[in-house]
Amino acid sequence: MQQSWIRGAVVSMLLGSDGGSVTANAATPASSGIPLESFVSILERNRASTSDGASSWRSGEQIRLRDIGIAGDAVKARKCLGDALRVFSRGFPTVQSNTCVSVDVIADEVHVSYRVLDPRIWPRRADAELSLGLIHGICARYGVTKDAFIDLSFEHEADRAMRSLARHLGLTPRFGAETNRIILPASVLWNTRRDPNADDDVAAYGKRLDAALHELRNATPVSQRVCELILAGMDRGMVNQAAVASEMGMSERSLRRALAHEDQPFHDLLAECRRSVGLAQLVRTDRLFSEIALALGYSDQTAFSRAFSRWYGASPRELRRIGTEAVRVMT
Structure with a gap:
């Protein structure tokens, strides 16, 4: 099993000088990135060093879409939340390998899930909280507030951060689940974005994302x-x-x-x-x-x-x- 990786400006934005000190693996198609195991490990250490149990989630909410590369640009161009989440799921392989992001409509609910597939990477509490925070940040661009959450679950067990995170979110997450997941009413998928100045060149960004995915597939x-x-x-x-x-x-x-x-x-x-x-x-x-x-x-x-x-x-x-x-x- 080859080494998992993550790339994009989001690495240096979140890790600062630590990100720059981690050597990229030129043998991967993400030679501009760093090993995912190193990224997750640094996030975990940062989480353990703060008394703010919601810091990882908040960091995710604050990630700028442009900092995750072409996938983020393609998401920004979408007017409808449903389209944005599906593009995010489809384009995430350009950001991070050995990871599954899925968007599933079940009855009147939409389940947005995130999971690192590489079983060698553990613990990964901070990464899960960061990533679901990023997903919620995307939803917030389309007017979805925290009180719309039907359920929130994490694969890791509860720890001292649970209360701070619950206060920040306004609900108590479930822990020890099979995956990390946000559940929202399916009706929010029709929400339109609140940014009137967003770039509307959907077709151009879609083609660039397709090209990036094709290039990645050929290089993998x-x-x-x-x-x-x-x-x-x-x-x-x-x-x-x-x-x-x-x-x-x-x-x-x-x-x-x-x-x-x-x-x-x-x-x-x-x-x-x-x-x-x-x-x-x-x-x-x-x-x-x-x-x-x-x-x-x-x-x-x-x-x-x-x-x-x-x-x-x-x-x-x-x-x-x-x-x-x-x-x-x-x-």
Whole structure:
């Protein structure tokens, strides 16, 4: 699994001199950015050093769209909130890799979710709060106030910051959820932006975003794109080669050939993703072993246990018992 990255002026804006001191990885298509793990780690340290439990969320609300690059420019040009959120979701890969941003309308609600897919990056409380704050900042441009929130959830557990954040938001978030999510009434998707001076050249920004996504796709190894789709598909059952090939618009044969060219068989990539995600589930959650096995695409719990015993020399039960710190030494 290749290193995850983040890029754009938002990095230096949020991290200041710390961002500049982190070495970019020129092997990634985001050579102008920094490793996402470093970015998240610095955010976490900054969060721990302040007494303001809502500081990360507020920082997200204050991010200027122009500072996240072409994706932000394309969002700014949209007159309707629904269009802006969908463009944000589609364009986010140009800002950050190994990340899933989704916008789903369910009955009369809109669910806007954000999750770092790379299981090696943890803890990431500050990043989650920052990112949902950014999403709320986009919504605020279209007249959505905090009292419109139906629900707010985070994948991390509650800590000392919970009360400050709850006061700032006017509601108490849920913690320990499967993803980081804002739920709003679906009716807000029709809200129009409040900035009469915003640039209306929707078509031009849309073409630039399409070009940036095309360039990124061509610069990203097929194996990396496959890993992202496997990570995004876990918990939804999409962990087989046929499903991934279909998602990439390729035949299975073409996908096998492309991966063979990179000397990265699908089976090996799937095993690597299962190993990383499974370990994270074991030591960070209390999910049943059978649920984890099913989410990872194993036929049964026995196959799951056998694989993890082979990889780590310890059973899933033992891995959960020894916890995060001991596992970090093993890996």
